[in-house]
Amino acid sequence: MIDGHSHEGPPPRLTLRGVVKRYPGVLANDHVDLTLEPGEIHALLGENGAGKSTLVQIVYGVVKADAGEMRWNGRPVAIDGPAAARALGIGMVFQHFSLFETLSVAENVALGLETGAADMAALSERIADVSTRYGLTLDPGATVYDLSVGERQRVEIVRCLLQDPQLLIMDEPTSVLTPQEADQLFETLRRLAREGRTILYISHKLDEIRRLCDRATILRGGKVVAACDPREETAQSLARLMIGVDVSPTRRADGGADQIGDELLRVEGLSMPAANPVSTPLKGVRLSVRRGEILGIAGVAGNGQNTLLAALSGELPAPRVDAIRFEGRPIGLLGARARRDLGINFVPEDRLGHGAVADLSLADNALLSGWRRWSLVRRGLVSFAKSKERAEHVVERFAVAAPGAHAAARSLSGGNLQKFIIGREILQNPKLLIAAHPTWGVDAGAAAAIHKALLHLAAEGAGLIIVSQDLDELFTLADRVAVICAGRLSESRPAHEVTAEEVGLMMGGLFDAAIVRGGGAPSETGDARHGG
Amino acid sequence: MAAEGAFGIRLERRPAPSRAMLLATPPLAVLLTVLAGAILFAAMGFDPLETLRAYFVSPLTSLYGWGELAVKATPLAIIAIGLALGFRGNVWNIGAEGQLTLGAICAGGLALAVYGHEGPWLLPLMMLAGAAGGLAYAAIPAYLRVRFNANEILTSLMLTYVAGLLLSYLVTGPWKDPEGFGFPQSRLFNPEALLPIVLDGTRMHLGAPLALCVVLAGWLVVARTLIGFQIKVVGLTPIAAGYAGFSQARIIWFTLLLSGGLAGLAGAIEVSGPIGQLQPAISPGYGFTAIIVAFLGRLHPVGVLLAALLMALSYLGGEQAQIELGLPLAVTGVFQGMLLFFLLASDFLTHYRVRRTASTPAAAG
Structure with a gap:
């Protein structure tokens, strides 16, 4: 031809x-x-x-x-x-x-x-x-x-x-x-x-x-x-x-919804400036998570996810103490360490350089986030033997392919490091786990393992917030789904009631039309927004 | 649009620098310095071997020489331990010389204030006063950094000159020795204000074992404590430190106050040890040389101890070469500078490799 x-x-x-x-x-x-x-x-x-x-x-x-x-x-x-x-x-x-x-x-x-x-x-x-x-x-x-x-x-x-x-x-x-x-x-x-x-x-x-x-x-x-x-x-x-092996499906068990308990986290009227010049500020964010529930937050990258995650993890405390309540207690002003003490653990999007220090060993990286929950420090002195033990435990339980606890974080592949970080946070028995893009860039085998671990954590009664761009992942995991766009968060809705199409529209900023107005057809131009 | 057949040089980051290389670079840098020194001496018309012998061997041919080595290494090790801790956390205290001066002023001021009424309590108090003086002086850059994000390299360095002028003012004005024939220096301290000699026949004083204790404590902090771990994490990855809930401001305060306090202690040791009075110049640049010591020692306390001994030898060698061969004393500075240069250069090449890039031969090839 x-x-x-x-x-x-x-x-x-x-x-x-x-x-x-x-x-x-x-x-x-x-x-x-x-x-x-x-x-x-x-x-x-x-x-x-x-x-x-x-x-x-x-x-x-x-x-x-x-x-x-x-x-x-x-x-x-x-x-x-x-x-x-x-x-x-x-x-x-x-x-x-x-x-x-x-x-x-x-x-x-x-x-x-x-x-x-x-x-x-x-x-x-x-x-x-x-x-x-x-x-x-x-x-x-x-x-x-x-x-x-x-x-x-x-x-x-x-x-x-x-x-x-x-x-x-x-x-x-x-x-x-x-x-x-x-x-x-x-x-x-x-x-x-x-x-x-x-x-x-x-x-x-x-x-x-x-x-x-x-x-x-x-x-x-x-x-x-x-x-x-x-x-x-x-x-x-x-x-x-x-x-090369069978991937077990990770659909939530149908009984999952029964185990959902009382309210764990409530965020109300959270407005704050951006975490850094390239992030988006938050405008009146409202959300709640109950025990045993997984809240999925969808959105195109750069719509305020970073600021929201920093505010939830305490890396960037909220401007008001009562903007965030955990188990009824106002915690808006607490920092990352104090929140982890309460049982709020966080898996950030960046594995190397945020969730782990590239040049340090896995044992040291276990110490990084687990030193208080695992009592790895006594009177200012670090127990490296215990850190090593904990790291080895994570490696074993989460099938992390690593030569041992002495391996530097940077020597692990992305998927294995992600398994390590998620395992490290889960084994601290969090009451609330916040995970950003938990399977981003991770191969299918590791992703399935991570999904399984997250679902198991929820089944044990922890609340989870999953921020992800991957809608398949959110629909696999989440009980309820909300969408973040331009620093505003939509109302959350039960995952089985929304379609991927609707979420997609909301990701494009049309959630006023798609959700606040009762899920009606979105306006073509998007000017269904309230005047102002 | 690249010119055909052009050659270029490209730097490529090595995936992981080998641990062996990291440990090998300090000795390599020393070797290169000695070689370059030999060439330099030869170019100046001296017999290189003879000069190197005068520089590196002669100072250590007597017990007194070894004592002098300890006297010089003492302040270097004490200061460098503090600096190394800060450098690990990316806190760059360049003003140890000024903090040393403040420590000397506080300790010396105390000795002068109680002149004639001394007791055994005086020496410990002088050490404390010195440490407090250096600590307080380092608090200024720490505050400016935490509050205004002012670069501590600049502020601490500039404060060094302020401290030097303050000392000059004191020894030429209010604290001048009334019987000193107008020389700009204070009274000689009474024996109660002087550190006892620990090795007869030398000038090695109590400061030397004190320095060993500081090295040991430094090792403990680096290797075993949470704060040492926090400093390391802040230095390597500040974002991960924020994730862990380690406060960067706290690390800045801690490392600057600690290194300032140790520099102040070194100042107190100098005036109550080998000098025995306040003078316009109480340190031949120990505060700056300690920066080289910290890097040469790989920011590790044991390495710092070895590096402090080596740099002390460079001071002694410079003096010896001046006496034996009439070399200018500036050769000490040249040696120290070359050592730092070769160290940084070999460090760089441990982390990067140089690739020659040749643009592909013309399409026909």
Whole structure:
């Protein structure tokens, strides 16, 4: 079709044969074979550290393979760098955007074009043209600073599309998007595929892959372990292929609701300035958690989650003592240590550098948060033997893959460190556990273990607050769900009464319409808000 | 747009610096300093081996020399233990010299105030007065840092010069020896105000065993106590310290007051030990040299003790080389500076590696 070759059918868009990449101590890619056909959306699936990133970086020329063969449209090629990859017709949209916030969309696109673009007017026209053709609503004159995350991603995609790529690599594109934005993105990707372009789609989200992709290649430990049609698989079977063992479902037991007890935490009228210049201030936040209950807080990152978490954990005490009550007692002004003494434990979003000190051993990191609840300090002297014991206990109970309590926190993989931190907090028998993104960037096996531990904690009568962007996770765990947007928190509602769609709308700031007004249809423009 | 065939140098952070390298860098830095010193001496027209012998070996050929080593190492170790604790917590007290001066003023002032009425109670009180003086002086940068977030490096350093001028004023004015023929110095203290000699035939005084106690206490704080752990966490990751509920302000107060107090104690030891009176200059820069000692000792009390001995030797060697070969005394400063330079350089290379980057040969290749 595109190349008009003599042999039957077009050659595959890209063929990898026996690709090997070795890093000190790790075989990141072990004789990987991959074939991408024109016009297909191909999923690359695997746990953290399975070798997906390395493979994609080899294709995009960022990393050089140690061995193996690469054919582009049937011809052997060697890709020396991203520029060479783009010249062939390979585009990539990274998880983290590289945009200048103070420049306009068109200017950002111009900066990314190799050929240079002297004529901004013509470029703006091309941008408008591409964005209407693929349903990527975008104003070329808008300043990036004003754009939402989803719109910023569109800028990156348009930048790739202007190069007319035959292969577009998307790295975890929906991790920052609301469900509606994700749906729009899928529509765009399907249109691109219909034109004969190939999409290589990297994701953790099994449901997404089943909805979107035509084929999936699954990596485990650097090797290709399976290739399948994800539409014919279940999320369970894909997860099994990915991690090699059965993942037990972590649905809450139906009886869970019976065990919910009296009120544990009440927050009322909590307004406070942002935790730091890049966070969002809180406006009149109200919430309550009962014993044995899991409250899920959804929201797109950067909508006040950090400030709320700091206020709840005590790292940034509230402005008024009665803004936060725990077991009826006003605790708004108490600091992190005093709140932990009361039984409020916290799992922050950042594992390294917040929840754990990278250079210290696991034993020292056990001491970090557990020194009071575990009585690890007597008369100012630390018992390192006891800290080590506690750390070993956490490692054992939560199946943390670590050589021992002496291992430095930074030597653990993200998922294992997360298991350690969650285990450390849970084994302190908290009455209230606040967890931010408990399974962010964690592979499916570890995520299942973490979910199980959190549910078990709630079943034992602790209250939990889970802040997450991952709606699947929230619906798996939470009894009630609330949404945070622009520093305001919606009323919480029983998880079985709200749909993911509604939550998605609220994440986009429409929760006045969606919830306060009794869950009616949201207004198109969002000006259903109270005047003011 | 990179020029073809251009070479560049790129610094790359090593994933994890090896522990062996971290321990090996101080001896390596010493070795490099000796080598560079030899080259320097040769360039000046001296026989390098002879000069190095005069510098590093001659001072230690007599018992008296060893005693002198202890006399010089005593203030360095005491001050550096306090500084090292602060540095571990990212609290940069650069003004130990000023705190030492204040300690000397308080201890010396006490000795002068009770002149003629001394008793055995005086020495302990002088030590306390010295420590209190240094502590109070370090409280100024601590307050400014906690209250106004003023950089303690600048405030503590600037206060050093204030302390020096205060001492000059005192010894040229109110506290001047009435029988001192107008020399800017105080009376000589009476024997009750002087630290007893612990090793006959030398000047080694009670301050030396005191310094060993400080080193031991420093080790206890670093290795065994909660406050030592808190300092470490605040220094490594302030956000994690906030998570644990460790107060950064408390750590700033604690480390600045402790290092100030220890510097003040060193000042008291100096005036009641080798000097025996107040003079316009009571320290050959011990407060600054102790910064090098703290780093050379890897901020660890045992390392600090060894580093203090080495730096003390550099003072002695400088004097010896001046006497034997007529080298300028400034060579001591040069040696100390080179040592710090090589230490920082090898430290840097332990954490980073230098990569030569050659832009890929033109597309044809």
